[in-house]
Amino acid sequence: MSFNMNGQVAIVTGAGRGLGRAHALALAARGAKVVVNDLGEGGGNSEGAIALVKEIKSRGGTAMANGANVANFDQVTAMVDATMAKWGRVDILVNNAGILRDKTFSNMTMDDFRLVIDVHLMGTANCSKAVWEIMREQNYGRVVLTSSSSGLYGNFGQSNYGAAKMAMLGFMNTLHLEGIKYNIRVNCLAPTAGTAMTKGLFPEAVFELMAAESVSPAVVFLSGPDAPSRKVLAAGGGSFAVYKGFETEGLSLAPENVSAEGIAASWDAINNEVGMRELGSGFEQPTKFAMQAAQKLGLDLS
Numbered sequence: 672m673s674f675n676m677n678g679q680v681a682i683v684t685g686a687g688r689g690l691g692r693a694h695a696l697a698l699a700a701r702g703a704k705v706v707v708n709d710l711g712e713g714g715g716n717s718e719g720a721i722a723l724v725k726e727i728k729s730r731g732g733t734a735m736a737n738g739a740n741v742a743n744f745d746q747v748t749a750m751v752d753a754t755m756a757k758w759g760r761v762d763i764l765v766n767n768a769g770i771l772r773d774k775t776f777s778n779m780t781m782d783d784f785r786l787v788i789d790v791h792l793m794g795t796a797n798c799s800k801a802v803w804e805i806m807r808e809q810n811y812g813r814v815v816l817t818s819s820s821s822g823l824y825g826n827f828g829q830s831n832y833g834a835a836k837m838a839m840l841g842f843m844n845t846l847h848l849e850g851i852k853y854n855i856r857v858n859c860l861a862p863t864a865g866t867a868m869t870k871g872l873f874p875e876a877v878f879e880l881m882a883a884e885s886v887s888p889a890v891v892f893l894s895g896p897d898a899p900s901r902k903v904l905a906a907g908g909g910s911f912a913v914y915k916g917f918e919t920e921g922l923s924l925a926p927e928n929v930s931a932e933g934i935a936a937s938w939d940a941i942n943n944e945v946g947m948r949e950l951g952s953g954f955e956q957p958t959k960f961a962m963q964a965a966q967k968l969g970l971d972l973s
Contacts, residue, residue, distance in 0.1 A: 672895065672897055673895075673896070674701050674891055674892075674895050675701065675702055676698060676701040676702045676703040676762075676763075676894070676895075677702035677703075678702070679702070679703045679704070679760075679762040679763060680703065680704045680705075680706070680754060680758045680759075680760050680761050680762050680763070681695075681698045681703040681704070681705050681706070681761075681762065681763035681764070681765065681894065682705075682706040682708060682750070682751070682754060682761060682763070682764050682765070682798070682802070683695040683698065683705060683706065683707060683708060683765040683767060684708045684709075684741050684765065684766055684767050684768035684794065684798060685708065685709060685741075685767040685768030685769060686705075686707045686708055686709050686719075686720060686723060686767065687707070687709030687711075687717040687718070687719025687720040687723065688709075688719045689864070689883055690767055690817075690862055690864055690883045690886060690887075691708075691709070691765070691767040691768070692719065692723055692883070693864075693882075693883035693884045693886065693887040694765050694767060694886075694887050694890045695707050695723060695727070695734070696723070696726070696727065696884075696887070697884075697887035697888065697890060697891050698763065698765075698890070698891065698894065699727045699730070699732035699733070699734060700730070700732070701891060702732075703762075703763065703894075704732075704733040704734065704758050705727060705732070705733070705734040705735075706734070706735055706736075706737050706750065706754050707720045707723050707724050707727075707734055707735070707736050707737070708720070708736075708737045708738070708739055708741070708750060708768070709736070709738065709768075710738050710739070710740050710741075710768075711738050714738060714740070715738040716736040716737065716738040717736075717738065720736040720737070720738065721736050723736075724736045735753075735757065737750045737753065737754075741766075741768045741790065741793075741794030741795075741797055741798055742789045742790050742793055742794050742797070743797070744797045744800070744801070747794075747797045747798050747801045748801050750801070751801040751802055751805070755805065760805070760809060761802045761805050761806065761812075762806075762809075762811060762812065762813065763812075763813045763814075763815075763894045764798055764799060764802050764812070764813070764814045764815065765815045765817075765890055765894070766794070766795040766798055766799065766814070766815060766816050766817055767815075767817050768790060768791075768794055769790060769791050769794075769817065769832075770786070770787060770790050770791075771787070771829075771832060772784075772786060772787050772831060772832075773828045773829055773832070774828060775827070775828050775830075776830045779830065779831065783831060784830070784831040784834075786831075787831035787832055787835055788831060788834065788835050791817075791832070791835035791836065791838075791839075792835045792838050792839075792842075795816055795817075795839065795842065796842065799814055799816075799842075799846065802814075803850075803855075806850070806853065806855045807850070807853045807855065810853055810854050811853075811854050811855070812850065812853070812854070812855035812856070813855070813856055813893065813894045813895070813898055814846065814850075814855065814856070814857045814858075815858055815859070815860055815890055815893050815894065816839040816842060816843055816857070816858070816859045816860070817836075817839065817859070817860050817861075817862065818836045818837070818839040818840060818859040818860065818861045818903060819832070819833070819836040819861055819862070820861055820863065820905070821833045821836055822834070822835070822836025822837035822838075822839065822840075822861075823836075823837065823840075823861060823903070823914055839859050840859060840903065840916070843857050843858065843859050843901060843903075844901060844952070844953075847900050847901035848952060850900075851900055856893075856898045856899065856900035857900055857901065858893045858898065858899065858900060858901065858902045858903070858904060859902070859903040859904070860886070860889055860890060860893065860903075860904055860905075860906065861903055861904065861905040861906070861914060862886040862889070862905075862906050862907060863881060863886070863905070863906070863907030863908065864881050864882065864883045864885070864886050864907060865877075865878040865879065865880075865881040865882060865883070877908075880908050880909075881907055881908045885906070885907065885908055885909045886906045886907060888906075889904050889906035889911060892904070903915075915949050916949060917944075917947045917948060917949050918947060918948065918949075918950055918956065919941065919942060919943060919944060919946075919947040920943070920945070920946040920947055920948075920959075921941055921959075921960075921963070922937065922940055922941060922963065923960070923963035923964050923966070923967045924937060925964050925967055925968075926967070926968070
C-alpha cells in the first residue's frame with residue numbers, strides 16, 4: 672500500500688505543538704502540502720505554527736500557517752478559502768485542536784463545560800463543514816476526528832472532555848454514511864501520547880516512549896488512499912488497536928411482559944453477549960427490534 676501524498680493538501684488543526692505538530696510533520700514527509708493551524712495568544716498564528724512551517728520548508732516540504740479559532744465558523748471558513756485560493760483543493764482534514772478544563776462535575780462550571788464542547792465538538796464540526804462540499808465535489812476526502820479513551824470509557828474529572836470525545840463517534844458514524852458515496856472516508860483516532868496535556872500522568876521513561884510521533888502513523892494510515900471508514904483507531908507508544916461498539920442480541924418481552932419487572936426478570940438474557948454484533952447504522956436497531964416483535968406475534972416481515 673502506497674502512502675505517497677504528493678499533490679494532496681492537508682489541514683491539521685491544533686498543529687503548533689504536541690500531537691498536531693507530529694501529524695503535520697508526518698503528512699508533510701509523505702508529500703502533502705500542509706496548513707498548520709494553531710491559534711496564538713490574542714489571535715493570529717501561534718509561534719509554534721510559524722516555527723513548524725519553517726521546519727517543514729527546511730525539509731523540502733510545503734506548508735503555511737493559519738491562526739483560525741476552530742470554534743469560530745467564520746474564521747474556519749476563511750482558513751479554508753485561503754487554502755483553496757493557494758492550493759485549489761483540500762484532501763485531508765485532521766481535527767486535532769483541543770483544550771482541557773478538568774474538574775469533577777460537582778466542581779465544574781458550565782462555562783468550562785461549554786468551552787471544551789465548543790473547541791472539541793463544535794470546532795470539529797466547523798472544520799468538517801467548511802471542507803465537506805469541497806470533498807464531495809472533488810469526489811475525494813479523508814477526515815480524521817480525534818476521540819479519546821476518556822470518551823470511550825470515561826475518566827475521572829473529565830465529564831466535559833469525555834462528552835465531547837464520545838460525540839466524535841456519533842459524528843463519524845453519520846458522516847461516514849453521508850460521505851461514502853463521494854469517496855469521503857471518516858474515521859476517529861483515539862490517541863495516547865506524552866504531550867503537554869499528559870505530562871505528569873506517566874513515569875518519565877514511559878512518557879518518553881509515548882512520544883507523539885508514535886501516534887502519527889495512524890493519521891497517515893487514516894489519510895491514505897485505501898483508508899477504511901467508520902473506524903476508531905487507538906494508538907500510543909507504537910501500539911494500535913480498534914475500538915468497536917457492540918450491542919447484545921437482546922430479546923422481545925412483547926406483548927405480555929413489557930415492564931420494568933419483565934426487564935429485571937430477563938436481565939441475564941438481555942445482557943447476554945452471545946450473538947452480539949456491531950450495527951452498521953442507527954436504523955438497524957429498530958429493524959432488529961421490529962423483527963423480534965414480529966416473531967413473538969407470529970408475523971413474517973421477510
